[in-house]
Structures are given as structure tokens and as C-alpha cells.
Amino acid sequence: METEVPAMLQAHSVVRPNDRFTFHSSRMRMKKVVKEELAAMDAESDRCALELSDARVDVLGYACLVAIMAMGHGYHRVSQQRLTERTVSNGATAPVITSAGALVEALKVMKAKKIALVAPYMIPLTELVKDYIAAEGFEVVDWRALEIPDNLDVGRHDPAKLPAIVAGMNYADADVIVLSACVQMPSLPAVAQVEAMTGKPVLTASIATTYAILKELGLDPVVPGAGALLSGAFPYDKA
Missing domain, CATH: 3.40.50.12500 (Rossmann fold)
Structure with a gap:
């Protein structure tokens, strides 16, 4: 983290x-x-x-x-x-x-209305995150829960896997792609690649x-x- x-x-x-x-x-x-x-x-x-x-x-x-x-x-x-x-x-x-408030405020700064979301959490927690963001006024057009239950394993997730995960998502209508809704899950090395691949601005919790x-x-x-x-x-x- x-x-x-x-x-x-x-x-x-x-x-x-x-x-x-x-x-x-x-x-x-x-x-x-x-x-x-x-x-x-x-x-x-x-x-x-x-x-x-x-x-x-x-x-x-x-x-x-x-x-x-x-x-x-x-x-x-x-x-x-x-x-x-x-x-x-x-x-x-x-x-x-x-980081929760920072993500919400960053989406406002970027004038995002619709987002695509990747999170390392189990599905029930990812749904809580999705609903929290929706309650702040954003539409989550697609999301992926990587279902990593162990906290240490979240920090060990290979960021090189993220572009392929995003490639399988429906992000066409998204204004911003949230590549990692988790400060701990590594994502920084993949940000530029996903921006180039999708043509969308990429944001992470970190x-x-x-x-x-x-x-x-x-x-x-x-x-x-x-x-x-x-x-x-x-x-x-x-x-």
C-alpha cells in the first residue's frame, strides 16, 4: 500500500x-x-x-x-x-x-459521468464500491471484480494483466476508466498502456x-x- x-x-x-x-x-x-x-x-x-x-x-x-x-x-x-x-x-x-473521497472528487474534476471500473475485491465488496460511486452521481457502465480475498495477494497482483482485463470490458461509453479502485493493487505501470489502447483517460485510487x-x-x-x-x-x- x-x-x-x-x-x-x-x-x-x-x-x-x-x-x-x-x-x-x-x-x-x-x-x-x-x-x-x-x-x-x-x-x-x-x-x-x-x-x-x-x-x-x-x-x-x-x-x-x-x-x-x-x-x-x-x-x-x-x-x-x-x-x-x-x-x-x-x-x-x-x-x-x-482515497475514497479523492476518487470521487477526481471524477468530478475530470467531468466524468460514466465510468468503467476494475477492483480486486470479491463481488459483494465490488458491488458496494460500485453502488457508493453511483450514489455520488456517476454511472458505472461496466465493472470487473478480480475476486482476490487475501490482502497480501492484492498487493502482489501483476499490473501487466490489467490491459487484457480492460480489453474484455465494455468501456466504449465510459468517460473515464478506473483501472484500480484500490490503492494497494498495483496499476501504475499499466496506466499509459491502457490510455493508449482505449483512447480513454485512466484513473486509479492511488x-x-x-x-x-x-x-x-x-x-x-x-x-x-x-x-x-x-x-x-x-x-x-x-x-
């Missing part, structure tokens, strides 16, 4: 040499990607926010999309507010973004999270090789 977001921040530093980052993490326990374990994991997020705020970080990222989306529609707003309050209570106020982090820090949302959202085509109003 701590791979692609730091990699993109480091790649950002190559094109913006004055922007330097340190990366801090506090982990919540989870082995099987099932609703019960996700709920137990989310309950640990308050502890993590306190631990990370001890380091006086500038922004916190809750980097598990499905843990948020499995808690009910709109939960990313509840989580972000509650965890920000934890940092305030520690005298180390820091904004909190979630790309959306990186965009949200850069925006929260007031930095240019530019990362080479990280798809349309981080190409420089979607600047935000710094005012």
Missing part, C-alpha cells in the same frame, strides 16, 4: 525539484478483505491519525478505498471530518483526505489520492507517466 503514492510524489519532485516529501505511515490491521475485517480496521483509523499527527505532518491520507466505501454511502466525509478532529485534539491540526495530496499541499498536480489527471491538464485554483 505504501508503494505507488510515494513513487508518484518522488516523480513529482523530479519535475518540481523544490518540492520534497517525507512519507510517514501508521498501519491498521487487516488480513482478509471482507466487510467485517474492514469495519474493524476502520475503527483503528483514529489511533493512526493521532500517531501520525505526532510527526506534525502537513496532510494525512487514509489510503484504503474499500474500508471507507464499505461503511455506507458518503462515509468519506464523516471519516475525514472525524480524523481531522483527532489531529486538532492533538494540537497538530492537519487536513485528512481519503492517482486520485496523489492528486488530492498535492492539491492539499498547494503544489502543482503534475506527475510524469501517471495518467491524464496528473498530466497537468487539470490544474486547480490556488486562490
Whole structure:
């Protein structure tokens, strides 16, 4: 889970040499990607926010999309507010973004209405993700659940398999292809290939999270090789 977001921040530093980052993490326990374990994991997020705020970080990222989306529609707003309050209570106020909220906001930035979606989860969890996104106003025209139950196996999934998975999907009407609705499932190496293959902009949970982090820090949302959202085509109003 701590791979692609730091990699993109480091790649950002190559094109913006004055922007330097340190990366801090506090982990919540989870082995099987099932609703019960996700709920137990989310309950640990308050502890993590306190631990990370001890380091006086500038922004916190809750980097598990499905843990948020499995808690009910709109939960990313509840989580972000509650965890920000934890940092305030520690005298180390820091904004909190979630990968779930970041994905939703990124789709709005890209003016997407219809999306195609790939997720590593079992079908019931993937349906929760699909319904959560639909409740935010987007139509999921096609989706694939890779049905990987073990959390470690999600992180080991070969991103080279993703283009063939997308090739078998009905993405013609999609405005954006969400290549990985999971920060942990590797996808970055396949983003440019899928964009070239489909002619569609490609977004992932990790790309959306990186965009949200850069925006929260007031930095240019530019990362080479990280798809349309981080190409420089979607600047935000710094005012």
C-alpha cells in the first residue's frame, strides 16, 4: 500500500525539484478483505491519525478505498471530518483526505459521468464500491471484480494483466476508466498502456489520492507517466 503514492510524489519532485516529501505511515490491521475485517480496521483509523499527527505532518491520507466505501454511502466525509478532529485534539491540526473521497472528487474534476471500473475485491465488496460511486452521481457502465480475498495477494497482483482485463470490458461509453479502485493493487505501470489502447483517460485510487495530496499541499498536480489527471491538464485554483 505504501508503494505507488510515494513513487508518484518522488516523480513529482523530479519535475518540481523544490518540492520534497517525507512519507510517514501508521498501519491498521487487516488480513482478509471482507466487510467485517474492514469495519474493524476502520475503527483503528483514529489511533493512526493521532500517531501520525505526532510527526506534525502537513496532510494525512487514509489510503484504503474499500474500508471507507464499505461503511455506507458518503462515509468519506464523516471519516475525514472525524480524523481531522483527532489531529486538532492533538494540537497538530492537519487536513485528512481519503482515497475514497479523492476518487470521487477526481471524477468530478475530470467531468466524468460514466465510468468503467476494475477492483480486486470479491463481488459483494465490488458491488458496494460500485453502488457508493453511483450514489455520488456517476454511472458505472461496466465493472470487473478480480475476486482476490487475501490482502497480501492484492498487493502482489501483476499490473501487466490489467490491459487484457480492460480489453474484455465494455468501456466504449465510459468517460473515464478506473483501472484500480484500490490503492494497494498495483496499476501504475499499466496506466499509459491502457490510455493508449482505449483512447480513454485512466484513473486509479492511488492517482486520485496523489492528486488530492498535492492539491492539499498547494503544489502543482503534475506527475510524469501517471495518467491524464496528473498530466497537468487539470490544474486547480490556488486562490
